[in-house]
Amino acid sequence: xxxxxxxxxxxxxxxxxxxxxxxxxxxxxxxxxxxxxxxxxxxxxxxxxxxxxxxxxxxxxxxxxxxxxxxxxxxxxxxxxxxxxxxxxxxxxxxxxxxxxxxxxxxxxxxxxxxxxxxxxxxxxxxxxxxxxxxxxxxxxxxxxxxxxxxxxxxxxxxxxxxxxxxxxxxxxxxxxxxxxxxxxxxxxxxxxxxxxxxxxxxxxxxxxxxxxxxxxxxxxxxxxxxxxxxxxxxxxxxxxxxxxxxxxxxxxxxxxxxxxxxxxxxxxxxxxxxxxxxxxxxxxxxxxxxxxxxxxxxxxxxxxxxxxxxxxxxxx
Amino acid sequence: xxxxxxxxxxxxxxxxxxxxxxxxxxxxxxxxxxxxxxxxxxxxxxxxxxxxxxxxxxxxxxxxxxxxxxxxxxxxxxxxxxxxxxxxxxxxxxxxxxxxxxxxxxxxxxxxxxxxxxxxxxxxxxxxxxxxxxxxxxxxxxxxxxxxxxxxxxxxxxxxxxxxxxxxxxxxxxxxxxxxxxxxxxxxxxxxxxxxxxxxxxxxxxxxxxxxxxxxxxxxxxxxxxxxxxxxxxxxxxxxxxxxxxxxxxxxxxxxxxxxxxxxxxxxxxxxxxxxxxxxxxxx
Numbered sequence: 346x347x348x349x350x351x352x353x354x355x356x357x358x359x360x361x362x363x364x365x366x367x368x369x370x371x372x373x374x375x376x377x378x379x380x381x382x383x384x385x386x387x388x389x390x391x392x393x394x395x396x397x398x399x400x401x402x403x404x405x406x407x408x409x410x411x412x413x414x415x416x417x418x419x420x421x422x423x424x425x426x427x428x429x430x431x432x433x434x435x436x437x438x439x440x441x442x443x444x445x446x447x448x449x450x451x452x453x454x455x456x457x458x459x460x461x462x463x464x465x466x467x468x469x470x471x472x473x474x475x476x477x478x479x480x481x482x483x484x485x486x487x488x489x490x491x492x493x494x495x496x497x498x499x500x501x502x503x504x505x506x507x508x509x510x511x512x513x514x515x516x517x518x519x520x521x522x523x524x525x526x527x528x529x530x531x532x533x534x535x536x537x538x539x540x541x542x543x544x545x546x547x548x549x550x551x552x553x554x555x556x557x558x559x560x561x562x563x564x565x566x567x568x569x570x571x572x573x574x575x576x577x578x579x580x581x582x583x584x585x586x587x588x589x590x591x592x593x594x595x596x597x598x599x600x601x602x603x604x605x606x607x608x609x610x611x612x613x614x615x616x617x618x619x620x621x622x623x624x625x626x627x628x629x630x631x632x633x634x635x636x637x638x639x640x641x642x643x644x645x646x647x648x649x650x651x652x653x654x655x656x657x658x659x660x661x662x
Numbered sequence: 663x664x665x666x667x668x669x670x671x672x673x674x675x676x677x678x679x680x681x682x683x684x685x686x687x688x689x690x691x692x693x694x695x696x697x698x699x700x701x702x703x704x705x706x707x708x709x710x711x712x713x714x715x716x717x718x719x720x721x722x723x724x725x726x727x728x729x730x731x732x733x734x735x736x737x738x739x740x741x742x743x744x745x746x747x748x749x750x751x752x753x754x755x756x757x758x759x760x761x762x763x764x765x766x767x768x769x770x771x772x773x774x775x776x777x778x779x780x781x782x783x784x785x786x787x788x789x790x791x792x793x794x795x796x797x798x799x800x801x802x803x804x805x806x807x808x809x810x811x812x813x814x815x816x817x818x819x820x821x822x823x824x825x826x827x828x829x830x831x832x833x834x835x836x837x838x839x840x841x842x843x844x845x846x847x848x849x850x851x852x853x854x855x856x857x858x859x860x861x862x863x864x865x866x867x868x869x870x871x872x873x874x875x876x877x878x879x880x881x882x883x884x885x886x887x888x889x890x891x892x893x894x895x896x897x898x899x900x901x902x903x904x905x906x907x908x909x910x911x912x913x914x915x916x917x918x919x920x921x922x923x924x925x926x927x928x929x930x931x932x933x934x935x936x937x938x939x940x941x942x943x944x945x946x
Contacts, residue, residue: 369771375849376768383761383824386753390817391783394794401794411797460688463681466673476929477689480696483928485878487896488917491903492699495910503698535691543932589784596787598881603900617787624793625885637790644785 401634402426408628418631425635434611442595442615445530449594452534454587457541464542465549475546482539490603493532494519497604522612525605529613533600537593541586548582549575584655588648595644616640703727703914726915736916738891739898742808743877746894749812751873754819755865762827763853767836777828783821788881791817796885811886811894815879819872826871830864831857867934874924895920 360368370377402425406418429435460478464471481489496502497518505515518528556574565573598617601607607614607622617640624633673681697717704722714720730736764770765777795814796805804810834857842852858865880896887893893901899920903913 373768373770375853376764376770378850379760379764379853380770383757383820386757386816387820390795390813391791391821394791394798394817395786397794397798398790401797412800460685463685463688466681468681468685474685474689478685478692479929479932480692480925483925483932484696484921485896485924487878487880487900488699488921489695491900491913492695492917495702496695496698503694535695539692592785598788602881617789620787620789621881624789625796630793630797633789633793637787637793640787641785641790644787645782648785 398634398637401631402638403635404631406631406634408630411630421631425632426639428632429636429639438611438614438616438619441526441613442617445526445533445615446591446594448530449533449537450587450590453537453541453590453594454545454583456534457538458545460538460542461545461549464546478542479539481536486536486599487603489536490532490600493528493535494604497528519605520609522610525609525613529601529604532604533594533597536600537590541590544582544586545579548579552578580655584652588651591651592644592648596640699914699917702910703918705911726911727919729912730915730919734902734912734916735890735893735898736895736919739893739895740920742892743894743896746808746811746815746883747873747876749808750815750819750876751869753812754816754823754872755869758820758823758827758868759858759861759865760853761824763831763857765824765828766831767839780821780825783817792882792885799886806887806889806892808892811883812876814882814886815872815876819875822875823868823872826868827861827864830861834860863934867931870927870931874928877924 403420403423404418405421405424410416410418464474464478468474496504499505499515499517499520502518504518509515516524518524552574556578557570560570560574595615596617598621601613601615601618602621605613607618611619616636620633620636620640623629623636701717701719703726704724705719706721706723706725765773792814795817799805799810799813802810804813838856838860839849839852842856843849847855878896879894880900883894883897887897890901895916899913899916902916903910
């Protein structure tokens with residue numbers, strides 16, 4: 346047997362499939378052994394639930410028929426999807442989710458970039474600045490949400506106290522839908538800047554100062570240097586960071602759920618908070634599964650599109 | 663004009679002052695809310711509804727800390743959180759290290775789709791897996807158990823750990839294993855005796871991140887654990903502050919006590935997380 350297979354190895358092409366399979370298995374046997382335990386667990390906790398969610402999405406499952414002897418969940422021919430797409434509220438929440446994501450990511454990237462640029466120089470206490478600025482990212486999000494909720498309290502929160510001390514009127518932050526949305530945006534912007542700042546700072550430090558010196562000799566303005574040197578060099582770190590940041594923000598349940606629960610009057614509801622409440626406060630399992638699938642597909646299309654678009658642009662320059 | 667975007671050596675004094683002012687302002691914004699938690703935690707019970715804005719309140723007391731440490735379920739919450747987080751971190755690590763190594767070194771069938779799938783899991787909205795897992799837990803009678811919660815946390819920490827470790831193993835030259843093979847070691851032996859010991863820093867960082875993810879998690883724990891005795895600290899701390907009743911003092915004391923160790927750990931390791939994320943992402 347071994348004689349045959351070594352003979353086969355010397356012949357450069359067209360090995361029979363069975364031999365190729367055996368060789369592949371010999372070479373990769375260890376890989377399959379090492380992977381097996383992880384794959385078993387991933388199948389149980391990720392892949393099976395993933396397909397279960399797709400299946401659930403086409404049923405009318407809810408808390409009352411899931412374990413009941415006389416009522417069983419039925420397939421309902423896409424009725425969940427029809428309900429979601431014909432509900433005007435879906436489009437309002439989708440629009441708000443996009444707005445929430447765009448506001449947050451734009452502020453995270455621009456303010457993070459600003460701070461990274463300020464930090465990217467020889468400052469004596471740079472490490473101290475860096476440590477203090479990373480703080481919002483280091484605190485558990487539950488605590489971040491709860492502490493900000495206190496600070497937005499109309500009467501006793503420090504935000505209104507500060508506003509009043511400089512002569513501005515108090516704002517009813519969490520009872521007015523518009524201001525509640527502003528409030529959760531403020532919290533999430535505050536929370537997300539450090540991640541972008543650290544990523545961008547790492548990128549900036551890898552750019553050789555010589556490029557800037559050469560550009561200055563050629564008389565390039567600061568803006569031109571930023572556009573032609575900083576941005577292109579940051580692209581390899583910025584692209585994945587923006588995709589991750591967008592997905593995390595789009596899917597961020599903690600902040601909105603803990604501060605407003607999507608209220609008042611659904612005024613701060615985004616897709617994930619809406620579907621979380623539909624699933625676990627209103628027990629509409631089939632409907633929520635359909636909703637989750639839609640959110641997932643939106644993000645999948647976005648990621649593919651964004652990665653393709655930036656990769657295309659990268660090849661041109 | 664010295665390049666504003668470069669690491670400037672010759673910034674003018676005016677510009678230096680401006681830069682420091684901007685950074686100090688940003689630091690104030692970053693730490694002010696945290697200082698407020700400290701303030702509120704030091705207030706006496708009677709002055710919960712204070713409109714005072716000073717950092718150390720005039721009547722500072724440790725009353726709230728005493729109440730948290732001796733009269734609440736604080737220690738029980740910590741114990742529960744420790745059990746859940748340590749289990750999540752350990753199991754993730756034990757499963758992810760071999761898998762990450764396989765992804766890094768072998769061209770097995772399904773490697774590329776597998777890697778893409780690990781990334782796609784990052785796109786799932788929380789309910790996408792949580793809802794099916796919740797139903798599975800009910801059917802398996804694992805609801806209200808730590809095992810059930812760890813089960814849910816694995817769905818987040820395992821793909822992430824494999825990805826991070828694969829990125830790290832990619833940076834270790836293959837020559838090291840080849841040398842071990844020449845010395846008569848089996849591939850399996852090379853992995854255990856050469857690669858794993860070399861990777862101790864990456865392994866501990868990965869375990870730490872799984873630990874911290876589980877440690878601070880609220881949204882899933884709230885669904886899986888309904889029995890107050892099983893509450894992890896995020897659940898417990900949120901109950902300290904009822905929806906409408908503003909019992910801020912004890913909440914703030916608990917929040918600070920819990921955050922300090924996590925914040926210190928995070929500060930010490932954040933740079934590794936960032937390099938892990940970008941390393942994996944850039945190398946694909």
